[in-house]
Amino acid sequence: MAANFGWNYPAGFTGRELAIAGPDWEGETKVSCTCGFSGEVEAWGYSNVLHWTCPECAEDRAEEPECDGPDDPDPSDYYHLEP
Numbered sequence: 443m444a445a446n447f448g449w450n451y452p453a454g455f456t457g458r459e460l461a462i463a464g465p466d467w468e469g470e471t472k473v474s475c476t477c478g479f480s481g482e483v484e485a486w487g488y489s490n491v492l493h494w495t496c497p498e499c500a501e502d503r504a505e506e507p508e509c510d511g512p513d514d515p516d517p518s519d520y521y522h523l524e525p
């Protein structure tokens with residue numbers, strides 16, 4: 443969570459914008475692509491969407507979190523953030 447050091451952001455900005463605060467999360471995560479690629483890639487998350495580029499077909503992907511069923515009932519776990 444980015445701290446607000448008393449700055450006033452321009453109208454329409456909250457300080458949580460990607461350009462200001464950066465991604466919510468960055469790191470390696472397991473993904474699978476429509477081209478058949480499956481494995482770990484460098485990825486980043488912002489606004490509950492995971493962004494990554496497939497190393498196999500070079501497609502830029504943006505994915506909503508998925509629920510893996512009863513073992514993963516909370517989609518916010520998708521980024522694997524520490525509590």
Ligand SMILES: [Zn+2]
Pocket residue numbers: 475476477478479496497498499500501
């Ligand atoms: Zn691919």
